[in-house]
Amino acid sequence: MKPHRTLTVIALTASIVASVLLVAGCGSSQTSSTSTGTSDVVTSWTAGDAPWSTVVQSAKGQTVNWWLYGGDDRINAYIDDVVGPRAKQLGITINRVPVDDTATAVSKVVVEARAGKSSGGAVDLIWINGENFASGKQAQLWLGDSWATKLPNAVLHVDWSDPSINRDLGVAVDGQESPWSRAALVWAYDSARTTEPPRTLDALLTYAKRHPGRVTYPAPPDFTGSAFVRYVVTQLGEDRAFAYLKELKPYTWRQGSAYPKSEAELNQMFGNGTVDFAFSYDPSFVESAVRSGTFAKSARPFVPMSGTLTNVSYVTIPSNAAHPAAALVLANLLLDSDLQAKKADPAVLGVPTVLRDLATPAQHSQYLLANFGAPVPELAAAKVAPIEQRWKREVGS
Amino acid sequence: MLAVAAVPAVLVAGAIFDAARTSVTPGISGSVTLEAWRTFAGDPATVRDAGFTVWIAVASALCAAAGGVVLFSALRRMPRRVAFAVLLIPIAVPYVTAAVLTMQWLGADGLLTRLVQHGVYDPVGSSFGIGIIITYAWKEAAFIAAILLVGLTRDLEDRETISRTLGLSRSQVYWHVTLPSIARPLIVATTLVAAFAIGALEIPALVGGISPQTLPQTAAAATAGDVLAGQSVAAANSLLTLVVSIALTLALAAPLLTRRMRWSS
Numbered sequence: 001m002k003p004h005r006t007l008t009v010i011a012l013t014a015s016i017v018a019s020v021l022l023v024a025g026c027g028s029s030q031t032s033s034t035s036t037g038t039s040d041v042v043t044s045w046t047a048g049d050a051p052w053s054t055v056v057q058s059a060k061g062q063t064v065n066w067w068l069y070g071g072d073d074r075i076n077a078y079i080d081d082v083v084g085p086r087a088k089q090l091g092i093t094i095n096r097v098p099v100d101d102t103a104t105a106v107s108k109v110v111v112e113a114r115a116g117k118s119s120g121g122a123v124d125l126i127w128i129n130g131e132n133f134a135s136g137k138q139a140q141l142w143l144g145d146s147w148a149t150k151l152p153n154a155v156l157h158v159d160w161s162d163p164s165i166n167r168d169l170g171v172a173v174d175g176q177e178s179p180w181s182r183a184a185l186v187w188a189y190d191s192a193r194t195t196e197p198p199r200t201l202d203a204l205l206t207y208a209k210r211h212p213g214r215v216t217y218p219a220p221p222d223f224t225g226s227a228f229v230r231y232v233v234t235q236l237g238e239d240r241a242f243a244y245l246k247e248l249k250p251y252t253w254r255q256g257s258a259y260p261k262s263e264a265e266l267n268q269m270f271g272n273g274t275v276d277f278a279f280s281y282d283p284s285f286v287e288s289a290v291r292s293g294t295f296a297k298s299a300r301p302f303v304p305m306s307g308t309l310t311n312v313s314y315v316t317i318p319s320n321a322a323h324p325a326a327a328l329v330l331a332n333l334l335l336d337s338d339l340q341a342k343k344a345d346p347a348v349l350g351v352p353t354v355l356r357d358l359a360t361p362a363q364h365s366q367y368l369l370a371n372f373g374a375p376v377p378e379l380a381a382a383k384v385a386p387i388e389q390r391w392k393r394e395v396g397s
Numbered sequence: 398m399l400a401v402a403a404v405p406a407v408l409v410a411g412a413i414f415d416a417a418r419t420s421v422t423p424g425i426s427g428s429v430t431l432e433a434w435r436t437f438a439g440d441p442a443t444v445r446d447a448g449f450t451v452w453i454a455v456a457s458a459l460c461a462a463a464g465g466v467v468l469f470s471a472l473r474r475m476p477r478r479v480a481f482a483v484l485l486i487p488i489a490v491p492y493v494t495a496a497v498l499t500m501q502w503l504g505a506d507g508l509l510t511r512l513v514q515h516g517v518y519d520p521v522g523s524s525f526g527i528g529i530i531i532t533y534a535w536k537e538a539a540f541i542a543a544i545l546l547v548g549l550t551r552d553l554e555d556r557e558t559i560s561r562t563l564g565l566s567r568s569q570v571y572w573h574v575t576l577p578s579i580a581r582p583l584i585v586a587t588t589l590v591a592a593f594a595i596g597a598l599e600i601p602a603l604v605g606g607i608s609p610q611t612l613p614q615t616a617a618a619a620t621a622g623d624v625l626a627g628q629s630v631a632a633a634n635s636l637l638t639l640v641v642s643i644a645l646t647l648a649l650a651a652p653l654l655t656r657r658m659r660w661s662s
Contacts, residue, residue: 106624113425135624139425219607221621258522258606385623393442397608 038062039119042324046145052152055325060091062326066315067105068127070098071264074288078349082342086333092326097123102132109141109318121320124327129313130169133177134381136316143317143324146175151328153335154178159356163377164312170380177314178331181343182352184372185227185309187279188286192298194276199305201235201244207276208251214276216253216260216269219396220388224263227281229391230379231309238387245395259396271295281309284350287367301367307374312354413639419632424625433629437637442609447641449609450595453526454645457533458591462583464534465541469579470571472542473549480546487539496603499532504604521604528604529611537590544586545579553578581653588649595642612638 041058044050064087070076076096084094099105105126112121128136136142149160158179160166165179189197198204208215218225233241249256253275260266263280270278271294278295282288289295315334317327333339340353346365379387421429437443472480490498502509504521520527553575560570598613605614616634620627 101621103621103624103627107620107628110425110624110628114419131623139625141425221618254522257524261603261607392608397442 038323038325042143042147042328043145045328046147046150055328056090059323059326059329062091062323063093063095064124064323064326064330065095065097065122066125066127066327066330067097067099067102067108067123069100069102070096071100072282072288074284074349078343082348083330083333083339086336086339087330090329090333092329094330102126102128106132106136106141109136109320110139112318112320113139113141117320119320120322121318122322123318124321124323125330126316126318127180127313128177128316129311130378131381131384133168133314133316134171136318137171137174137176141318142176143319143321144174144176147317147328148173148178148314148331149175151178151332151335153332153337157335157337157340157355157357162356164310164375165354168314168381169311169378169384170382173314177316178335179312179354180315180334181313182354183281183311183313184283184303184352184369184375185231185279185281186283186285186301186303186369186372187277188270188289188295188299188301189277190270190273190296190298191300192296193273197277197302199302201232201304205244205248205251208248211276212251213253213255215248215251216266216275217279218262218266219259220391221385222260222262224266224280225259226384226388227309228279229387230384231376233387234309234376234379235306238390242390242394245391249395256395267294270299281311283352283372284346284368287346287350287365290367299367301369303369303373305373307376308372309378310372310375311378413636416632416635416639420629420636423629433626433633436626437630437633442615443637445609446612446615447637449526450611450613450638451641451645453529453533453601453611454591454594455649456526456530457537457594458587458649460530460534461537461541461590462587464538465545465586466576466579466583468538468542469545469549473546477546481543484539484543484546487536488543490536492536492597492599493603495532495536496600499528499604503528503531522606524606524609526601526605526611529601532600532604533590533594537593541583541586541590544582548579548582584650584653588646591649592642592646595645596638612641 038058041050041054045052045055066079068075068079076098079094079096087094097105105123106128109121109123109126112123126132133142148154149158154160158165166173168177187197198207204215217228220226220229229241229245232244235241236244253259253269260269263278266275267278267280267285267289269275271289278285278289283301286295286299286301290297290299315331317324317331321327335355337355337358340355340358343349343351344353344358346368350365350368420433421431423430423433468484472483475483487495500521501507507521520531522528556578557570557574560574561567565573595611596613598611598617601611601614602617605611610618612634616631616638619630619634
C-alpha cells in the first residue's frame with residue numbers, strides 16, 4: 001500500500017474510533033453495576049433488614065477510594081499511619097486520593113452522574129462540608145437513607161441533636177454525611193514582633209492604620225480568605241462588613257492592589273516577616289508551621305475576643321460509589337473513640353473531636369489553644385458564593 | 398491532508414459540542430436553561446476579563462517574538478547543535494516551573510526584591526499582567542528562536558552575502574533581507590504563542606493578579622463554589638475563550654493570507 005493511502009487509512013480509522021468514543025461519552029448509557037451484591041447489602045442494612053455485621057463482612061477485601069484535600073502532610077500521615085492499619089484489621093484498604101480542592105471530587109461525581117454512571121464510580125468517600133455538600137445534596141448525589149445516623153459509632157458517640165453537627169453551613173445533613181472533624185478559624189502572631197495582637201475588628205483596623213502593609217488575607221474564593229471575609233460578615237452584617245473591608249484595603253499589604261492567593265502563601269509571608277498575622281481553619285496550624293520551620297518559635301495562636309468561626313467537616317459517600325460497604329465501614333471507623341482521641345492529640349493533629357463523650361486532651365503546647373472562645377456559626381452555604389463575588393467586585397478589583 | 402486533519406477536527410468538534418451542552422444543562426436532570434449564559438454575559442467582569450486575556454496573549458506573543466528574533470540573531474552563526482542545546486533549556490522547563498521561577502525572582506518576596514530591599518516594582522500580581530507577560534516572554538522566546546533556526550537556509554545566507562557585496566550596510570541587510578525572509582515562520586510561531594497564552598491556566602494562576610483575570614482563570618474559579626452551576630458557567634466561558642482565540646489567531650495570521658505571503662507563492 002502506498003504511503004499516502006496508508007496515512008489516509010490510519011487517519012480515517014482514528015477518526016472513526018474518536019467518533020465512537022465521543023458518541024459513547026455523550027450518551028446517557030446505564031453502566032452495569034460492578035458491585036450489585038455490595039449495594040444490596042448496604043440497602044438492606046440502611047433499611048434495617050440486615051445487621052451491621054453483613055456490611056462489615058461484605059466490605060472485606062475492598063479498597064476505599066477516599067478523595068480528600070491532600071495539602072496537609074499531618075492529616076495525610078494520620079490517615080496513612082493511624083487509620084490505615086486499623087482499616088486493614090477490618091479487611092479494608094484505604095486508597096487516599098489527594099485533591100487540591102474538594103470541588104474536584106464533587107466534579108468527578110457530577111461528571112459520572114451526567115454520564116449516567118449509577119454505580120462503579122471512581123469516588124467512594126469524600127471529606128466534605130459546606131457548599132460542596134450542599135451542591136451534591138441538591139443534585140441527589142449522596143447516599144441516602146440517613147446512613148450516617150445508623151453507623152454503630154455514631155449511635156454511641158455522636159450527638160445528632162447538636163445543631164453544629166446536624167446542620168452543615170445551614171443545610172440539614174439528613175444523615176447523608178458523617179461528622180469527622182471540628183475546625184475553628186485560628187489566628188497567628190509573632191510574639192517577638194507584636195506585643196499584643198488585635199482581638200477585635202476595630203483593633204485590627206487600628207493596627208493596620210498604624211502599621212501599613214503589615215496586614216493582609218488571601219483573596220476569596222480561597223478557602224481561608226473567604227473564611228476571613230465571612231467572619232467579618234458574621235460580626236458586622238454584610239453591608240457594614242464590606243464597608244469595613246474597603247476601609248481596611250488601603251492599609252493592607254501593597255495597599256490592597258494584590259493579595260496572597262492561598263493560605264500557604266500567607267503563611268510564608270507571615271513566616272518571613274512580610275506581614276504580622278496569619279490565620280487558618282486548622283486549629284493546629286501554628287504547631288504544624290513551627291514544627292516545619294515555616295513559623296518562628298515565637299509564633300503564637302490567638303482568637304478574637306468575641307469568638308471565632310467554627311464548623312464541622314464530614315465524610316460523605318456518593319450514591320454511585322463502587323465500594324459503598326467499605327466506605328460505610330471506614331466512615332464508622334473514623335468515629336472510633338481511640339482514633340478520634342489520637343486525632344485530638346497535639347502530637348498527632350490537635351484537632352478537636354466530634355464525639356460528645358470524649359474528653360479534650362490537656363493542651364500541653366503553647367502553639368495550640370485550649371479554648372476557642374464563643375463559637376461563631378458559619379454563614380449559610382448559599383450565601384458564600386455571592387459574598388465571594390461581591391468581594392471580588394467591591395474590594396478585589 | 399484532509400484525512401490527517403479529520404482526527405483533531407472530530408475531537409475538537411466533540412469538545413465544542415459537549416461544552417455547549419454543559420453550558421445549557423446545569424445539574425444532573427438534563428433540563429435546558431440559559432441561566433449560565435445569563436450569569437456569564439451579565440457579569441460586567443466578563444468583557445473586562447476577555448479584553449485582559451487578549452492583552453496578555455498579544456503582549457506575551459509580541460515580547461516573545463522580539464526575544465526570539467534577538468536569540469535567533471545571536472545564535473544563528475553558532476553550530477546548530479550548540480544553538481539548539483542552548484534553546485532547549487528554557488523550552489524544556491515546564492510552565493508551572495517557569496511561573497514559580499518568576500515568582501521566586503520577581504515576586505514581592507522574591508530574590509530580586511530582597512537584594513535591592515525596597516522600591517522594586519513587583520510585577521507578580523500586577524493588574525496589567527506584567528508577571529504573566531514576562532514569564533511567557535522568556536519561556537517562549539526560545540521556542541520562536543528554534544522555529545526560526547529550523548527554517549534558516551543557506552539561501553538566506555547567500556542572499557545576505559550578495560546584498561553586502563552590492564553595498565548594503567549590515568542594518569540594511571537585516572531589515573530588507575533577513576527579516577522579510579523569516580517573517581512567515583515568525584508570524585506562525587508568534588500566532589501559536591498567542592493562541593496558547595489565551596487558553597493556558599498555570600502561568601496566570603500563579604503569577605497573575607486577582608483582578609482582572611484571564612478567561613481560563615475565571616473558568617476555573619467558577620467551579621470552586623457551586624460545582625453544578627459553576628460547570629455550566631465554566632463551559633460558557635470556555636466557548637467564549639474559543640471564539641476569542643480563533644478571532645485573535647486569524648487577526649495575527651492575516652499577513653500570511655495576503656497575496657504577497659501565501660504559502661503557495
